[in-house]
Structure formats: structure tokens, C-alpha cells
Amino acid sequence: MNDRKLIDELLASISIHKHYPEGTAHVEIHGNRVIGVCLVDGLTVDSIEMKEGIGVTLRVAKGVKIKNPVHLCFGMIPETGVQRIEMKTVIEDDASVGFIAHCTFPNARKIDHIMQADITIGNNAWYSYMERHIHGDFGGIRVIPKAKVTLLEHARFVTEFELLKGRVGEIDIDYETVCGAHSVMEMKSRISGRGDDRIKIREAAVLKGEYSKGLLASNIALKDHASAEIYNDLRAEGAYAHGHVDCNEIVLGNAVAKAVPIVQVSNPKAHVTHEAAIGSVDSKQLQTLMSRGLCEEEAVDLILQGMLSQKN
Amino acid sequence: MGKLELKNLTLKLGGKNIVENISINFREGDIHAIVGPNGAGKSTLAQIIMGLPDYRDIEGEILFDGKPITGLTIDKRAKLGITLAWQEPARFQGVSVRSFLLAAARDKTEETVDLALKMVGLAPELYKDRAVDETLSGGERKRIELASIIAMRPKLVLMDEPDSGVDIEAINNIFSVIHKLKEEGTTVILITHSAEVLKEADHAFLLCRGKLVKKGSVEEMVCIFNGTYKTCECLAQPEAEAIL
Ligand SMILES: Nc1ncnc2c1ncn2[C@@H]1O[C@H](COP(=O)(O)OP(=O)(O)O)[C@@H](O)[C@H]1O
Ligand SMILES: [Mg+2]
Numbered sequence: 001m002n003d004r005k006l007i008d009e010l011l012a013s014i015s016i017h018k019h020y021p022e023g024t025a026h027v028e029i030h031g032n033r034v035i036g037v038c039l040v041d042g043l044t045v046d047s048i049e050m051k052e053g054i055g056v057t058l059r060v061a062k063g064v065k066i067k068n069p070v071h072l073c074f075g076m077i078p079e080t081g082v083q084r085i086e087m088k089t090v091i092e093d094d095a096s097v098g099f100i101a102h103c104t105f106p107n108a109r110k111i112d113h114i115m116q117a118d119i120t121i122g123n124n125a126w127y128s129y130m131e132r133h134i135h136g137d138f139g140g141i142r143v144i145p146k147a148k149v150t151l152l153e154h155a156r157f158v159t160e161f162e163l164l165k166g167r168v169g170e171i172d173i174d175y176e177t178v179c180g181a182h183s184v185m186e187m188k189s190r191i192s193g194r195g196d197d198r199i200k201i202r203e204a205a206v207l208k209g210e211y212s213k214g215l216l217a218s219n220i221a222l223k224d225h226a227s228a229e230i231y232n233d234l235r236a237e238g239a240y241a242h243g244h245v246d247c248n249e250i251v252l253g254n255a256v257a258k259a260v261p262i263v264q265v266s267n268p269k270a271h272v273t274h275e276a277a278i279g280s281v282d283s284k285q286l287q288t289l290m291s292r293g294l295c296e297e298e299a300v301d302l303i304l305q306g307m308l309s310q311k312n
Numbered sequence: 313m314g315k316l317e318l319k320n321l322t323l324k325l326g327g328k329n330i331v332e333n334i335s336i337n338f339r340e341g342d343i344h345a346i347v348g349p350n351g352a353g354k355s356t357l358a359q360i361i362m363g364l365p366d367y368r369d370i371e372g373e374i375l376f377d378g379k380p381i382t383g384l385t386i387d388k389r390a391k392l393g394i395t396l397a398w399q400e401p402a403r404f405q406g407v408s409v410r411s412f413l414l415a416a417a418r419d420k421t422e423e424t425v426d427l428a429l430k431m432v433g434l435a436p437e438l439y440k441d442r443a444v445d446e447t448l449s450g451g452e453r454k455r456i457e458l459a460s461i462i463a464m465r466p467k468l469v470l471m472d473e474p475d476s477g478v479d480i481e482a483i484n485n486i487f488s489v490i491h492k493l494k495e496e497g498t499t500v501i502l503i504t505h506s507a508e509v510l511k512e513a514d515h516a517f518l519l520c521r522g523k524l525v526k527k528g529s530v531e532e533m534v535c536i537f538n539g540t541y542k543t544c545e546c547l548a549q550p551e552a553e554a555i556l
Contacts, residue, residue: 248405283365284402288457290386291362291396292416292464299387302415306407306443 001077003035010075013106014134026071029054031083040066043097053084053114062092062122069130070097074113075104079140082112089119089127093152096126104134108141108169117147121155121183128158135166139195143171151183153209161189164308168197168226175202181209181238188217190308193226193255204233207241207270217246221304222255233262236270245274250281250307252300313378315340315499316361316394316468321372323360330356332522333372338468343490343500345513347533353522354503355399358470361501362396363389376468393467399476399503401457404444409456412444417463428459431492433485450477458489468499475509487512507537 001009007028020026025043028036032054034047042064046057060066076083091097105111121127135141143163151157161173168191179185187203199222205214216232232245249257263272281303289299314337323331331353338344346354359367361374363386374382381389404412413425426436432455442448444456454477461469474490475483490512493500502509510516516533518526526536 282402284398285404287362287364287386288398288402289415291390291394292460293387293390293395294415295387298415302407302411303404306404306411308406310406 003030006030006077007036009077010073010104013075013077013104014073014102014132016071016102020071021068024068024071025066026073028073029056029075029083029085031076031081032085040068040070042066042095043070050086052082053086055086055088057088057090059090060092060095060097060125063094064092064097065095066097069100072099072101073104074101074115075106076111076113077107079107079109080111082114084112084114085116087115087117089117091119091121091125091127091155093122094124095122098128099130101129101131102134103131103143105141106134106136106166108136109138110140112142113144115145115147117145117149119147119149119157121149121151121157123152124154125152126156129160131159131161133161133163133165135163135169137166139167139169139197141167141169143169143173146174147176149175149177149185151177151179151185151212153180153182155180155183157184158186159188161191163191167195168193168199170198171200173201173203175204177205177214179205179207179209179212179214179241182211183209184212185214186217187215188219190219190310191228192221192304192308193228194223195226196224197222197226199226199228200231201229202231202233204231205235205243207234207236207243208238209241210238211240212238213241214243215246216244218248219308219310220249220257221252221308222249222257223252225254227256227258229258229260231260231262232274234272234274235262235264235266236272237266239267239269241267241270243270243272245272245276247274247276247278248307248310249278250304251278252280314338315377316501317373317375317378318361319373319375321357321360321370321374323356323367323370330522331360331370334519334522334524335372336517336524336527338499338501340499341494341497342514343494343502343512345502345504345510345516345530345533346519347504347510347516347537348519349505351521352519354505354519355472356522357519358396358472358501358503361470362386362394390466395461395464395466395469397457397461397469397471397474399472400450401453403446403448403453407444408440409442409444410440412456413460413463416460418465424463428462429456431462431489432456432459433482434459451479451482454478455482455485458486462489462493465496466498468501469493470501470503472503473506473509474502474504475506483508507534510534510537
């Protein structure tokens with residue numbers, strides 16, 4: 001298949017059939033190869049092929065504010081393979097950018113998607129990274145994203161991981177963040193698992209600087225024999241640092257959910273809270289919808305959709 | 313034949329009769345009130361009629377349009393046209409007012425959603441995209457519950473304490489909705505311990521300690537109310553039952 005056709009197939013699988021609007025930067029990576037790049041001023045993308053995988057450096061220059069979100073599309077059209085990406089992202093001081101990463105493996109039967117990211121967000125810079133996964137219905141996929149994120153002073157970082165379409169397969173997220181003074185960090189995940197999907201999330205953040213703020217939030221719905229383990233580790237060290245952990249999991253059928261929050265405060269002026277709710281669908285919600293004529297399955301779906309669409 | 317007939321209905325919970333040998337015939341198209349003091353068993357009766365799982369193990373019979381519904385689950389009863397407006401409506405994280413109303417609606421259109429919201433006095437453009445969660449006040453949530461029932465166009469609606477947690481202005485709106493439902497041929501059963509709500513009904517049934525102790529006109533019942541159920545105790549005596 002030529003690259004043009006691959007790009008078309010990747011984009012079709014994420015329901016982008018037309019081209020991006022004018023002035024929108026985008027990068028397409030199929031397997032371990034960059035197959036499409038369109039840049040805007042102030043954004044650079046360098047890639048090197050490695051023995052196993054690909055190294056990509058994304059950089060937004062100092063003071064540059066990129067208006068339209070940059071679309072990244074990672075994926076593989078074949079049924080089997082390994083995608084290994086080492087990504088270095090540098091958002092220089094005062095820059096601002098939003099990325100939307102589409103990870104698409106529509107035909108996956110045995111695919112590994114391994115991402116090792118190193119992200120630095122400069123002083124007063126703003127970075128958002130929305131990662132949407134679209135998987136096939138077979139479940140033969142392993143997603144292993146690891147990220148180390150450093151927020152300098154007054155930086156802002158928002159990331160959302162969403163996997164609602166298709167089967168999860170196996171997912172093992174491991175994000176670590178260190179937050180400088182006055183920085184704001186939000187890490188959220190919304191995942192729907194079924195079959196024998198296995199979900200493991202480890203999100204750790206250190207609120208190092210004074211007045212830094214952090215939120216770790218996960219909304220997980222599990223059916224059948226799916227399982228999830230969520231480790232939220234939030235430590236506040238800076239004076240007036242403020243953190244919150246929020247974990248919501250709905251389990252149905254024979255699914256198993258586990259949430260392990262670790263909250264630690266080592267500065268008397270810092271403050272951390274956590275909330276976790278794990279359980280089945282609320283019976284009153286279910287009965288209300290059934291009393292309006294929805295069958296049990298329709299009612300459960302609406303409740304789960306709601307929980308998973310929550311923006312926190 | 314009534315729209316809904318309860319025949320010798322008894323429910324035991326924890327070894328106690330919560331509802332005891334109740335027989336009522338609810339005539340089609342009327343607004344009925346079930347009144348009685350706190351703990352009389354009014355909500356329990358509504359939940360039995362709706363078929364909630366904890367209230368399914370009953371003695372006696374429930375007929376809807378002449379057919380037994382005792383063995384049917386909530387959704388099957390709802391499909392026949394029975395619904396319940398909860399005293400304290402559930403909240404749904406992340407579910408928009410629009411999706412909530414569409415889920416209930418018989419005609420799944422935007423117009424149905426708009427119309428239902430307008431009928432309960434809520435501006436569609438301000439509410440449709442909001443979530444049915446704790447960001448809505450109790451009164452707003454109650455009105456949205458009612459809007460979903462309007463959209464559903466049921467044949468019979470049970471309303472458990474329709475005035476609780478709503479302000480004066482909203483109460484009048486709720487009353488007008490109740491009469492609108494009646495105009496459209498819906499049979500309404502109001503469950504209440506408020507004389508004000510009772511006055512909206514065509515006639516009333518008085519419950520005390522799980523038993524039906526009196527059926528009669530709203531005027532008569534209001535008198536009993538004004539005595540704040542003083543007579544309830546004596547009405548519950550066996551001699552009084554003979555009068556009914
Ligand atoms: N699940 C239950 N188990 C035991 N007792 C119950 C249960 N539900 C309700 N009751 C009791 O039944 C009685 C009637 O309750 P309810 O129907 O809520 O009264 P009302 O709506 O008239 O105020 C109360 O005494 C209540 O405590
Ligand atoms: Mg009650």
C-alpha cells in the first residue's frame with residue numbers, strides 16, 4: 001500500500017474523511033514510519049528511525065501560540081505488528097499548543113503500541129494532549145504508554161486519555177509528572193473495558209513547587225470479565241500546593257476493579273484530597289430509566305455513557 | 313373496570329405488613345390522590361405498582377387494563393404505559409437533559425424535548441445541554457423528571473410527593489402539568505401528605521399503617537387532613553373498616 005492510501009485508511013478509521021481545516025498542522029505515523037507531515041510556523045517535527053521503532057521530537061518555539069489543535073495520528077492498518085515510538089516534546093517558554101492524538105488500530109489481532117514520551121513544558125507555557133484510541137473488536141492489542149512530564153513555573157498541562165470505541169485488549173499506562181511553582185496539571189482517563197480486557201493505570205504526580213495544582217481523575221466502566229487496576233499517586237511538597245484524586249469505576253458482570261490511591265503531603269501548607277467510588281450501576285438510576293420504558297441493557301448503557309463522558 | 317385495579321394487595325417486609333390487604337379501583341382518566349401520614353405505606357404502594365425489585369414479592373393481584381401485571385418487570389410495565397415520578401429523582405453524572413428526555417420520549421425528536429421542557433417552565437436552550445446531576449437544584453431536577461414523563465406520554469403516572477422540594481411558583485406549574493396530563497387522557501395517581509396537592513385530585517384514598525382506611529371525596533378528606541389525621545387512628549379500628 002502506498003503512503004497516500006495508508007494515510008487515507010488511517011484517517012477513515014478515525015472518521016476524518018475530509019482534509020483538516022486550513023492552517024491545521026498534522027503528523028501521521030504508521031508503524032514505525034512518519035508518512036505524513038504538515039507543519040505550521042513555530043512547530044518542528046524531527047524523526048529518526050531506530051533499530052526498533054522511531055524517535056520523534058516535537059518542538060514548539062518560544063512564545064509561539066498555535067491556534068488550531070495539532071492532530072497526531074498513530075496507527076497500524078495491518079492485523080499484526082509493533083509500533084514503538086520514543087517521543088520527545090518540548091514546549092518552550094510562553095508557547096501554547098494543543099495536540100489531539102488519534103491512535104487507531106482498526107484491524108488489530110496482535111499489535112503492540114509502545115510509547116515512551118518525555119515532555120517538558122516551559123515557563124508559562126500551555127500544553128494539552130488529548131489521546132483518543134480507536135481499536136477493533138478483536139482485542140488483540142497491547143497499549144503501553146509511558147510518559148515523564150516536567151512542568152516549569154506557571155506551566156499548564158492537561159491530558160486526557162480516552163478509549164471508548166472497540167476493545168481495549170491490554171493497556172498499561174504509566175505517567176509521571178513533576179510540577180513546578182504555580183503550575184497546573186490535570187490527567188484524566190476515560191476507558192470502557194469488556195471481554196477479557198485488562199487495564200492498568202499508574203498516574204503519579206509530585207506537586208513540587210509552591211502553589212502548584214494537580215488533578216488525577218479516572219472514569220472506568222467494566223463489563224464481562226474485564227479488569228482494571230488504578231494507581232493514583234499524588235504527593236504535595238510545595239507550600240500551598242493543592243491536589244485531588246478522583247476515581248470512578250462501574251463494574252458489571254464478572255468484572256473486577258481495584259483502585260489504590262496514594263496521597264502524601266510533606267508540607268503543612270499543602271493539601272490533597274481523594275475520592276473513589278467503585279460499584280455497580282446505581283439502582284435508582286437504573287429503575288428510573290426502566291420506568292421510562294428502557295430495558296435494563298439500554299438503561300445501563302446510558303448510565304455508563306454518562307459516567308464516561310464526564311469532564312470532571 | 314378500572315384502569316388499574318389492586319386486589320387484596322399485601323406486602324410483608326421484615327416480617328411486618330407494610331401494605332395490608334389493599335383493594336382499590338382507579339378509574340381511567342381521573343386524578344386520584346393517595347394520602348396518609350408519614351410511614352403509612354404510600355410510597356411502598358407506588359413502588360409495588362411500578363414493580364421495583366424489592367417490592368415484587370406480594371400477595372394479591374394488580375390488573376392494568378384488566379390484565380394481570382404482577383409478574384412483569386419495571387420496563388415491561390413501563391412499556392404498557394405505567395410510570396413513576398420519584399419523590400427524590402435520581403441524578404445522572406454526565407447525562408444531558410436532552411439525552412435523559414430522549415431516552416424516555418415516545419417521539420424521539422428535538423421538538424418533544426423542547427416542548428416537554430417548556431411545559432415544566434424551563435427554557436430549553438438553558439437546560440438541554442446541562443447534565444442531570446448535582447449542579448441542578450432539587451426543584452429543577454424534579455421538573456426535569458416531570459418533563460421526561462411528559463415526553464413519555466404514559467397512560468398512568470404515579471407521582472410521589474410532587475410538591476416536595478419545589479418552590480411555590482414551581483408547584484403551580486406542576487399542578488398545571490398534572491391537569492394537562494389528565495386532559496390528554498392520562499390517569500394520574502398523586503401520592504401526598506399535603507392538603508394542597510390533595511385539592512388537585514378528583515377523589516382520594518386514605519392510607520394508615522399500610523391499610524386503606526377511607527375512600528371519598530377530596531372535601532371529606534381535606535376535613536380529615538385539617539384534623540391532622542387525628543381520626544386516622546380510630547378509622548384504622550376494625551369497626552371503622554366495616555364502614556368503608
Ligand atoms: N424495605 C423496607 N424494609 C422494611 N420496612 C420498610 C421498607 N420500606 C419501607 N418500610 C417501612 O414501611 C413503612 C411505609 O413506608 P413508606 O411507604 O415510605 O411510607 P410513606 O410513603 O407513606 O411515608 C414505613 O414504616 C417504612 O419504614
Ligand atoms: Mg413516601
